[in-house]
Amino acid sequence: MKYAYTLVTRDEPDVSEEEAKLVEAARANPAMFEPLYQRYVARIYRYFFFRVGREEDAADLTQQVFLKALNGLSGYRVQGVPFAAWLFRIAHHVASDTYRRRKESVSWDFVSDDDQLNSEVNPETIFLNQERLADLRQILTKLDPSKRELLALRFSAGLSLTEIALVIGKSHSAVKKQLTRTLQKLKEQMP
Amino acid sequence: MKEKQTLQETYNDLLNTWEDSELVQLVEELDTICTAPQPPASLHWAAINNQSVNWTSAPHRHVPVLLWAISSLRRQPMWRKAILVPSVLFLILATSAFAIFFPFLSNLLNFEPSTHKHRNDFTLINQSETIAGTTITLKAEAYADANQIVIGYTISSTKTDVRFGLISFTTRQGIALNQGVSVGTIIPNVGAFTFASFLDASSITGSPRMIALRLSAVTMQGGERTTTSRRGTSPKTLGTVVFNFSVPFHPGKVLTPNLHVMSSGKLATVEKVIVSPSATRMTIQGLGISQSSSLEGGLIAQVQLPGGTGKYDYMMAEFLPDGSVSFLYPYDWSKNPGIWTLTVQTKGHTWTFQFTVPA
Numbered sequence: 001m002k003y004a005y006t007l008v009t010r011d012e013p014d015v016s017e018e019e020a021k022l023v024e025a026a027r028a029n030p031a032m033f034e035p036l037y038q039r040y041v042a043r044i045y046r047y048f049f050f051r052v053g054r055e056e057d058a059a060d061l062t063q064q065v066f067l068k069a070l071n072g073l074s075g076y077r078v079q080g081v082p083f084a085a086w087l088f089r090i091a092h093h094v095a096s097d098t099y100r101r102r103k104e105s106v107s108w109d110f111v112s113d114d115d116q117l118n119s120e121v122n123p124e125t126i127f128l129n130q131e132r133l134a135d136l137r138q139i140l141t142k143l144d145p146s147k148r149e150l151l152a153l154r155f156s157a158g159l160s161l162t163e164i165a166l167v168i169g170k171s172h173s174a175v176k177k178q179l180t181r182t183l184q185k186l187k188e189q190m191p
Numbered sequence: 192m193k194e195k196q197t198l199q200e201t202y203n204d205l206l207n208t209w210e211d212s213e214l215v216q217l218v219e220e221l222d223t224i225c226t227a228p229q230p231p232a233s234l235h236w237a238a239i240n241n242q243s244v245n246w247t248s249a250p251h252r253h254v255p256v257l258l259w260a261i262s263s264l265r266r267q268p269m270w271r272k273a274i275l276v277p278s279v280l281f282l283i284l285a286t287s288a289f290a291i292f293f294p295f296l297s298n299l300l301n302f303e304p305s306t307h308k309h310r311n312d313f314t315l316i317n318q319s320e321t322i323a324g325t326t327i328t329l330k331a332e333a334y335a336d337a338n339q340i341v342i343g344y345t346i347s348s349t350k351t352d353v354r355f356g357l358i359s360f361t362t363r364q365g366i367a368l369n370q371g372v373s374v375g376t377i378i379p380n381v382g383a384f385t386f387a388s389f390l391d392a393s394s395i396t397g398s399p400r401m402i403a404l405r406l407s408a409v410t411m412q413g414g415e416r417t418t419t420s421r422r423g424t425s426p427k428t429l430g431t432v433v434f435n436f437s438v439p440f441h442p443g444k445v446l447t448p449n450l451h452v453m454s455s456g457k458l459a460t461v462e463k464v465i466v467s468p469s470a471t472r473m474t475i476q477g478l479g480i481s482q483s484s485s486l487e488g489g490l491i492a493q494v495q496l497p498g499g500t501g502k503y504d505y506m507m508a509e510f511l512p513d514g515s516v517s518f519l520y521p522y523d524w525s526k527n528p529g530i531w532t533l534t535v536q537t538k539g540h541t542w543t544f545q546f547t548v549p550a
Contacts, residue, residue: 031428046226056231059230136217140224154205156226160204161205176204183205184214190213190217
């Protein structure tokens with residue numbers, strides 16, 4: 001698949017520069033991959049958790065991505081696609097393969113609301129928030145996989161629209177349009 | 192939930208307006224749901240680092256019966272099955288003394304059934320190196336022939352918080368050896384790493400008397416992720432410890448039958464057969480099957496030996512750049528001369544080859 005690279009730097013250009021140095025160091029010595037691992041492990045894990053909904057599977061797939069990344073790092077060029085997009089492209093392929101094999105729906109049985117609640121908010125608000133989050137999760141489980149993929153890349157992985165475009169091989173405007181439509185549809189479905 | 196300003200900064204490229212309160216609330220809730228999950232304690236760099244040893248350049252593999260039996264205990268994705276062996280063996284070793292590590296290598300080496308038949312041919316290695324003031328010891332048994340280099344090894348340190356990762360095997364000249372399968376275990380709180388590696392030796396040409404090998408391991412100290420802390424601490428890298436050693440090379444029999452068989456209009460050729468004590472490797476051209484399609488449609492390549500009624504399936508199939516497929520059988524068939532029968536099946540095709548293996 002060919003990608004048109006119209007690179008737009010993110011808000012913090014120094015981050016890309018620092019990351020390029022980390023990538024170069026890891027290419028020279030794989031043990032130096034660790035800072036990149038620490039930087040991305042939570043984002044990759046959350047991405048998979050959103051896709052598969054189970055902690056153990058998400059952890060397995062996360063490990064798989066980093067093993068593939070370690071093995072493929074020599075083929076990555078710093079001057080090409082940003083590292084985040086390269087890494088999530090691996091994750092995207094792993095997730096797609098997994099989904100094709102399993103054809104399962106997602107359930108978020110393991111998501112705890114505990115981390116999400118602010119103890120300073122009154123109990124009634126907490127209850128209403130919990131209800132809304134439960135409703136939203138229910139709607140998300142029925143969402144089309146391609147739409148869920150975009151939400152996972154934007155919200156769980158924290159990728160910019162430009163990076164998402166590079167991961168899935170679509171234009172920035174197409175990604176934005178699809179995400180905007182998905183959000184509007186979700187909004188309409190919320191009680 | 193995030194403060195509104197932080198939320199706006201995070202999703203500024205997504206929303207054209209922040210006036211739609213329902214949409215803003217939805218974004219806020221999606222952010223809450225998506226950023227809440229935290230990686231479990233089992234996910235940490237050391238685990239990735241160590242597992243990368245097992246899976247570097249790993250081709251498509253068929254998992255032996257032992258692993259299937261273990262994996263059936265608990266549903267696991269395919270790629271983790273070989274890693275399950277270390278997990279199970281760890282349970283045995285965790286309660287045992289350091290002294291049993293070396294005898295334990297025999298069990299790991301017997302992962303491939305061919306090994307026990309020629310254990311007397313293995314070379315013993317016992318070396319120590321010092322890195323950053325820490326003594327690292329390698330105890331190993333190694334064997335090399337035309338199919339595989341088999342190394343069972345324990346790397347240990349006198350310091351219990353020293354760990355090893357990114358272990359690689361190269362020739363003394365630095366040429367990387369393709370790792371086939373590695374099985375073993377990592378012993379936390381003891382500072383030992385016990386593995387058996389079955390390396391692809393098919394790229395070795397000629398009949399050298401000895402093979403000069405180098406084992407390199409990145410050595411780290413400290414840094415643990417605990418179940419109570421999600422962040423943990425990073426290990427300090429002490430450097431890369433390097434062990435050089437040589438093992439005798441056993442050439443084996445290399446046949447080039449160039450045997451052609453047609454099946455439903457598709458011509459397949461047995462190009463090369465390497466028979467040696469560590470394994471038998473057969474390279475077939477013309478099957479017209481890719482790695483991904485073999486996973487979907489099935490790929491069978493069974494061998495029947497002279498005078499035998501049983502059929503042996505391959506353990507690993509490697510899809511080579513020239514389109515051929517190399518099948519590895521982890522059995523010692525070096526003393527089975529006569530007419531061998533190989534039956535290969537893909538979706539819609541069956542080829543049966545017969546060729547003579549000399550004494």
